[in-house]
Amino acid sequence: MELTTWFTDLLDGNLIFTPQTLGYYWDGLVTTSQLVFLSLLAGLVLAVPLAIGRSSRHRWISLPIYLYTYVFRGTPLLIQLYIIYYGVVFVDGIQESIFWPLLREAFYPALIAFTLNTAAYTTEIFRGAIKATSRGEIEAARAYGMSNALTMRRIVLPSAFRRALPAYGNEVIFMLHASAIASVVTLMDLTGAARFVYARFYAPFEAFLFVAAIYLCLTFAILYFFRFLEKRLLAHLKPA
Template identity: 55%
Template sequence: MIDANLMIENFPSFLGGGSGEAVLSTSDGLILTLELLFYSLLGGLALSIPLGLMRVSRNRLVSGAVWLYTYVFRGTPMLVQLFIIYYGLSQFEAVRESWAWTYLQEAYFCALLAFTLNTAAYTTEIIAGQIRNTHWGEIEAAKAMGMSKWLMMRRIVIPAALRRALPAYSNEVVMMLQGTSIAGLVTLADVTGVARRIYSDTYMPFEPFLMAGLIYLAFTFLFVWLFKLAEKRWLAYLAPRKH
C-alpha cells in the first residue's frame, strides 16, 4: 500500500532549496532539474542555428564535419557521453593541468556540457531539415527583392525554419526533460537524485520514484501545452482551412 504520508513529508525535498555542491548550481530537486534543462536547451539552440547552416552548406568538408558531430552524439547514449565527460576526461593529465579543469571537475558543469552538446546535435538536424524544406517560392521572392544570401537567410529562411521546427523541437524538449534524470548518477541531486536519496534513507523505493515520475509527467504536459499554443500562434498558416 502506498505510504501517502511519506510522499507528503518529502515533497518539499523534490522542490529544492538546498545548496548545491557545484559552483554553478543553486538548489536541489526540481529547481536543479529545470536549471539543467533551461541552460542546456538555451546553449543547444544557440549552437544549432549556425551548425544547421553549416550542415546544409555545399562545402562537403564543412557539412561533413557537422554530420560527424551530430552522428556521434545522436548515435551514442547520453549517459555514455556524460560519463566520458565527467569520468573520462579526468584521466588525461593535460586536461587536469589546463584551465578547463576548473570547470570539468564540477559535476554540474559536466552534466550541463553533456546535455548541451547532445541537444545541439538533435536540434541541428531538425533545423537543417527545415532549411532544406524551405519552399522555393520564398527563395525566389527574396532574390527578386534583391536580398543577398545572408540577408535572405536572416530574414526569410531561418525564421521560417524555426517556426516549422516547433513540432519536432517540442519532442526534443520533452526528451531532454526526461534525459536530465541521469544527472543524479554524477552526484547531482536533481529530481531522481532526491528520489534515490529518500530511498536510501527509508528503504522504500516505490513512493519517492512515484513522486519523481509524477513531477516529470506534470512538466511534460506543461511543455506540450505551451508548444501547442506556440504552434497555434506561429504555424496558423499551415492549419487546414475550415469550410
C-alpha cells in the same frame, strides 16, 4: 489490508512527505530545471549555425558537422556523460587551469554532455526544416535583391523555425526525460532526490511515484506551451 493502510498513510503524508524530504525534491526540481533549460538554450545557440553549415553545398563545411551529429545521435547519452565526466580529469593541464573548479563539479560536465547531445539532434531538425524551404520563397527574396545572408536571416530561418517547432517540442520533452540519468554522476536532480529518499526511508514506491508525477506535470506543461506556440506561429496554415 496492507495496501489500504499504505494508501491511507500516503494521503496523510505520514511516510516520507515531510518538510525535509520535500526540500530534497524541491532542490532536485531546481537542479533538473536549470540543467535542462541551460543545455537546451546552449544547444539551440549551437544548432542554428551548425544547421546552416550542415545545409551547405561545400562538403568541407557540411561533412565535419555531419560526423559530429552522427556520433552524438548514434551513441547513448549515458555513455557520453560518462566519457565527459570521468574523462575530463585526463586532459593535460585541466586540473591546473581556471576551469577546474567548475569541471570538478558534476553539474558542468553533465551540462556539457547534454548540450552537445541536444545540439546534435536540434541541428538535424533545423537542417531538415531549412531544406524544406520553398524554392519560391528564396527566388522571391532574390528578386527583391536580398543577399544570401539576408535571405537566410529574414526568410529561411523564420520559416524553418516554424516548421521545426513540433519536432523541437519533442526534443525538449526527450531532454527532460533524459535528464534523469544525471543522478548517476552524483548530481542531486529529481531522480537523485528520489534515490536519496528511497535509500533513507526504504520507500521506493512513494519516492519514485512522486517524482514520476513531477516529471509528468513538467511534460504536460512543455507540451501545452509548444501547442500554444504552434497555434500562434502556424495560424496562417489553418483553413479559413
